[in-house]
Each structure stands twice: as structure tokens, then as C-alpha cells.
Amino acid sequence: MDSEKLRESIGKAWTTDVLPSLSGLVEIPAVSPAYDAAWQENGQLRAAVEHVRDWVAARGLPGARCEVVQLDGRAPLLLVDVPATPGATAAGTVLLYGHLDKQQPLGDWSEGLGPWQAVIRDDRLYGRGAADDGYSGYAATTALEAVHEAGGEHARAVMVLETGEESGSPDLPAYLEHLADRLGEVSLVVCLDGGGGDYERLWLTSSLRGAVQATVTVRVLEASVHSGLGSGIVPSSFRVMRLLLDRLEDPETGEVKVPEMVVPIPEERRAEAAELVARHPDVAVPRLPVLPGMRRVSDDEVELVLNNTWRPTLSITGAAGLPDPAVAGAVLRDRTSLRLSFRLPPSADAEAARAALERILTTDVPYGAQVEVGEYMVMNGWHAPETTPWLASALRQVGDGVFGKPCQNLGIGGGIPFMEMLGRRYPRAQFVVTGALGADSNAHVPDEWLNIPFAVQVTEAVAHLLDAHARAADPA
Structure with missing residues (x-):
């Protein structure tokens, strides 16, 4: 040619x-x-x-x-x-x-x-x-x-x-x-x-990476009430949501706790990450618009590469039931909804991860609150x-x-x-x-x-x- x-x-x-x-x-x-x-x-x-x-x-x-x-x-x-x-x-x-x-x-x-x-x-x-x-x-x-x-x-x-x-x-x-x-x-x-x-x-x-996305809604009341009337008697839906999130992710480290979302990292991919950092240090980790004084989750760039490619992560990408702070009143809200977005390791079974997520969020819910999980997007x-x-x-x-x-x-x-x-x-x-x-x-x-x-x-x-x-x- x-x-x-x-x-x-x-x-x-x-x-x-x-x-x-x-x-x-x-x-x-x-x-x-x-x-x-x-x-x-x-x-x-x-x-x-x-x-x-x-x-x-x-x-x-x-x-x-x-x-x-x-x-x-x-x-x-x-x-x-x-x-x-x-x-x-x-x-x-x-x-x-x-x-x-x-x-x-x-x-x-x-x-x-x-x-x-x-x-x-x-x-x-x-x-x-x-x-x-x-x-x-x-x-x-x-x-x-x-x-x-x-x-x-x-x-x-x-x-x-x-x-x-x-x-x-x-x-x-x-x-x-x-x-x-x-x-x-x-x-x-x-x-x-x-x-x-x-x-x-x-x-x-x-x-x-694969992905599992889901919308989770926590309901605690049939209708919202004045916070002076209800707070301290009924837990806020946000607090129940927070407790549920702690089942999924370590709040201190960001480590995902769902076993079905974690896989062993192949040795060749660890070596590839190390090579990438050594040969291309300027591009190995994405350049992100981090605020002054804000630290990344690790000082080890190889670990950052593996975090971004072979370890599961959770991001909260949307919310409902939360009014704008400028107009938020003294209200104990009846519900809180969050959009959860998990990135999964390449070899994780996304459907098994989805099923585990639903089980964890709906089993033994704090205070007996109602939890709905739906609007799934599942990708291997x-x-x-x-x-x-x-x-x-x-x-x-x-x-x-x-x-x-x-x-x-x-x-x-x-x-x-x-x-x-x-x-x-x-x-x-x-x-x-x-x-x-x-x-x-x-x-x-x-x-x-x-x-x-x-x-x-x-x-x-x-x-x-x-x-x-x-x-x-x-x-x-």
C-alpha cells in the first residue's frame, strides 16, 4: 500500500x-x-x-x-x-x-x-x-x-x-x-x-469499567410537616439515606463495601498502570479542575490509576426532594431521592452487583422507612x-x-x-x-x-x- x-x-x-x-x-x-x-x-x-x-x-x-x-x-x-x-x-x-x-x-x-x-x-x-x-x-x-x-x-x-x-x-x-x-x-x-x-x-x-446506576428514594412520612412539629420524633429521610449510603461506601476512604462490586486486579494491569505513570506522568491521571487546597484521594499515582480503572467507585449524580437553599423552609420532608452511579471493575458481573445493591438498600431499613430502588442502568x-x-x-x-x-x-x-x-x-x-x-x-x-x-x-x-x-x- x-x-x-x-x-x-x-x-x-x-x-x-x-x-x-x-x-x-x-x-x-x-x-x-x-x-x-x-x-x-x-x-x-x-x-x-x-x-x-x-x-x-x-x-x-x-x-x-x-x-x-x-x-x-x-x-x-x-x-x-x-x-x-x-x-x-x-x-x-x-x-x-x-x-x-x-x-x-x-x-x-x-x-x-x-x-x-x-x-x-x-x-x-x-x-x-x-x-x-x-x-x-x-x-x-x-x-x-x-x-x-x-x-x-x-x-x-x-x-x-x-x-x-x-x-x-x-x-x-x-x-x-x-x-x-x-x-x-x-x-x-x-x-x-x-x-x-x-x-x-x-x-x-x-x-x-462497567456501571450500575439506580435511583433510591427514602420515604418517612405520608406528607411533609413543620420541622418544629416533627423533628426528633420522626428521623429525617436524609439521615436514613445517609445510613444506607454508609452500608455501600466507607465515608472516610470511599471504599465500596459491596462484595459483588470488587474483583482482584490482574497483575498485568497493575504493571500497565505502573508503566503508564513512569512513561507518561503528565497524562496517567486525568487533569481535573481541582480547587486550590483540595487533595486527591491518594498521593500514589499508580493507585489513582487503579482507582479509576479497576476499583469500584460511587458518585451521587442527582437528587430530588431537596429544595433550593434560598427557598428551603422549616420542613421535615417526607422523602429524599438520590441517583447513585457506581463504576464497576471491568470483570465484575454488573447484574450481580445490581441485585446486591437492591438487597442491601431494602433489607432491615433503619426505623422501618420505606425504600424504593429503580430506574436502573446496568452495564458490564x-x-x-x-x-x-x-x-x-x-x-x-x-x-x-x-x-x-x-x-x-x-x-x-x-x-x-x-x-x-x-x-x-x-x-x-x-x-x-x-x-x-x-x-x-x-x-x-x-x-x-x-x-x-x-x-x-x-x-x-x-x-x-x-x-x-x-x-x-x-x-x-
Whole structure:
């Protein structure tokens, strides 16, 4: 394959074709179903899928078939099936994954920026979904095109772009079952919903955490009463909630007490964390906007990496029943609700963790208060399989030829449900979980942005991996 022609083709495509269409995608408010109860009526998820479908269909990939797949009551999915090039020798399917649904706007964006407004400044494309993860379908398609133009090869490639990832991918199991025969035997998965600590090398995700989210409501009264009348007689719902939380988490250390949420950390991942800290101390631990004087939970950076990738954590992400302090009256409230968000180790059983959480919160409740647990979101994590020789060699070549620096493995504190599902369904497949997201890309918060030159390099890396896979004697 002509590497110079490949690079030229990808750079031109991004400038003339990708950015205009990707900007149009940014402007579609395709909020994920979990955050838009009327998503079907609003039609924005369908609009996003059709927008990308029309762009891919117009590209002229030889033999490509583009189809919007939508099962009853489920968020739509874009399926693009591209036949293998004539010279490809590898068996099996390459599955290229991304998603088109987006997080909510959330908060105030900087002057001149907005969630549904595509703005290009200083090699950055701003707008919700630009980096997470709207660019992925464009990168995958452009990589396939460039392989053709540069005289390379690729095995049969299937691109799957879903619209429920930000909601925990609740519809993906049904779609995987529905499409199983059409996907065939997958030997390589390329997921472009990842990223890393800088924009100087290709970052490879070695593990992803799972999650259990639930809304817990504690009720102590049929109706709220004056606090002068009821306090000291009936415990506050907040105090009961506090006691329940102490069953789940050590308030001093943050250690999660639920046994089903704790797993042994593999030695190779401990070694990987130590290597990451030693080689990339500036990016090993995410740079967070910590207040002056605020301390992190440990001074040991290796432990911080393991905390963020292999140990369970609890965050309180929402509350109800608590009025704004400015208008809070002298009231003993009838109830308190909290949204609990547990991040789980990659190999923990999320359903077992969910069942344990419910049991702990509803058994022997203090003072006999009523506790309801519901609105679950359950997601298993993922642990990468051992890398085969052909892929290890290809990644070394990508590091040298595309970035000029070696690729780097790291664990990620977030999750991608599709990876765990595919890992179970295709146990012999190789996985490349990477992407253009950086630690400062502002995914999920205001001013989300995509580093355009880095996304172009990621596209080039994918093209090289597709060619290497097509020529491998045993790609699985």
C-alpha cells in the first residue's frame, strides 16, 4: 500500500468532504433516548442516522450497502456493509463501531459556541457529539476509501453506528441478535469511541469499567410537616439515606463495601498502570479542575490509576426532594431521592452487583422507612484479550509511521457496552479500542471539541490496521 498516497487521500477527504458533513451532524440535536423521553416523536436520532447514511452512500465505496435498521420501539442503527477487496486473504469480518447519539447540552457554553452549533477554531471542531462520537463513522468510511485509493486491501467490513450508547446501549443485544447472520464471524473489532491522554500517539484501551446506576428514594412520612412539629420524633429521610449510603461506601476512604462490586486486579494491569505513570506522568491521571487546597484521594499515582480503572467507585449524580437553599423552609420532608452511579471493575458481573445493591438498600431499613430502588442502568465492563502477533506488528508500524511515537495502552474509567457484548459473542476476535477523544475534549460537558489533525491521524492509523488485517494469515 502506498503510504504517502494514503495520507494525502485522507487529508483531502477530511478537508473537503468530512468536515462539512460532520458539521451538519453536530447541528442535529440527537439526544440519547435516556435523556429525551420523546425521542421517537422528535425524530432527531433518525435524522442523524439518515444524515450519515446519505453521506456514506454518496461516497462510492465499491459494493457498499447502507441501511437504516430500526426494530419496533428501539433507537435506530446505521449498518454499512462493504465487501472485501479482491486481494484480501484474511477470513472473517472487520466490525467498525461508533455511535451517533449525544449527551444533553449541559451548562453554559462559551461565547460564540453552542451544543448544536458547529464552529471551527484553531484546528478544533466545537459542538456536541463532534468528538463523542460523531466523527467515528466518517473516519471509518474515509479509512476504507483511502485503502482503495492507495492500493491496499481490507477484509469484509461492516460499520455499525448505534444511537443509544449514551443511554447504556439498551437496544444493542436485540440488534446483535437480529443482525448475527449478517455480521458473520467477526475477527477484528475497531471501536472509535475511545481516546487517551494526549494527541501525540495512538492510545489503545485495554479495559473499560462497567456501571450500575439506580435511583433510591427514602420515604418517612405520608406528607411533609413543620420541622418544629416533627423533628426528633420522626428521623429525617436524609439521615436514613445517609445510613444506607454508609452500608455501600466507607465515608472516610470511599471504599465500596459491596462484595459483588470488587474483583482482584490482574497483575498485568497493575504493571500497565505502573508503566503508564513512569512513561507518561503528565497524562496517567486525568487533569481535573481541582480547587486550590483540595487533595486527591491518594498521593500514589499508580493507585489513582487503579482507582479509576479497576476499583469500584460511587458518585451521587442527582437528587430530588431537596429544595433550593434560598427557598428551603422549616420542613421535615417526607422523602429524599438520590441517583447513585457506581463504576464497576471491568470483570465484575454488573447484574450481580445490581441485585446486591437492591438487597442491601431494602433489607432491615433503619426505623422501618420505606425504600424504593429503580430506574436502573446496568452495564458490564470489558477486558481486552491478548494481542496476536499480526496486530502487535501492525501497531508498531502505526506508531512509527503515523505518529512517530509508540502506541500506548491504558485502562479507561468509562464504559462502552458494545465491547463487552462483542467480546462474549466473538471470543476469538481482536479488539482495537481507540479514538480521537483527549482528556480535554470536554465530552459530556460544555464546549466539547474534536482535535481535527489528531482525528485525521487516527483515520490513517485505522486504514493501516485494515490493510494489515487483510493480509494476516490468521487474523483472529
